[in-house]
Amino acid sequence: MVKQERAVRTRNALIESAAVLFDRDGFEVASLSTISAREGVSSGALHFHFCNKAALADAVGREAALRLEVITGREAGGALQVLIDATHALVRALDHDAVLRAGFGLSDGAGLRVMWQQWVEDVLRRAEGEGALARGRSVGDAVTAVVAVTAGLETLGRQDPQWLSQTPLTRFWAQLLPRLAAASCLESLVASGTCTPSAPAAAVVSAPH
Structure with a gap:
């Protein structure tokens, strides 16, 4: 033993x-x-x-996938807030978790990106079923925006850790949610995420006047 x-x-x-x-x-x-x-x-x-090194890289990729599954497995609450919280959890993890960063950065990191994209789409489809999306909003367009921004923050964060702080992603959600979310649920959404130590008042999204 x-x-x-x-x-x-x-x-x-x-x-x-x-x-x-x-x-x-x-x-x-x-x-x-x-x-x-x-x-x-x-x-x-x-x-x-x-x-060999390829086998070791494969093990890193599998471990990164398990860590991503933990991030995407916290699904309490409405689908849109679940998505917001998961993007914040992912960005926070990328700031300190070398395994997760390496998993996305390896040549087969496309598998991890596909895993993330599929989960984002599944959650947005669920949000659509909950009536949480504004009428006429495209799930496909929303998936593209969320995946592109998280991938961009991952890349930029390799050069400047400030991109992996809470602020850039909160600003993204504050801009996107008034266009994406149904008015009936907009004011209950927290752009800064609900799993952070504090959620400043500015991070609670309001409908445009």
Whole structure:
């Protein structure tokens, strides 16, 4: 049992180490020797868990997908607020979670992006069924806007962490919601998200006069 627990800890540590270096240096530059040395693990121990760098990258991608599932799994409340909260949770995670950043940045990160896009579409379809979308609003257009903005913040945040702060995404929602949401539910929506330490009054969206 002790050996099994140690093996799990070693494997998880190697995934974290690989994610940090893939994110910082890129997949091509990061080497297995650097990854193992970063965690104080021998090359033999690394190869016991992962036969090559591609296998390690695949493990990083699977772990990133699990973390994205946690973010998209918090679905209490109306669909539009669930979506707002999930986008904030994703951006916050991208600010500190190297595994999630690496998962989106790897060459097969398209799979993670498709997973995110499909979830966004599913939630917006649910919002449409709840009558939470303004009449005539296109779910497809809303999906494009949300996915494009979150992908853009991910990319910009690699150069300037300020893009991964609460403010840019809150401003996006404050601009989009009066056009997207039905008037009957607009004032109950919080553009800054409901899972943050505080939601400033300006972040509560009001219908345009």
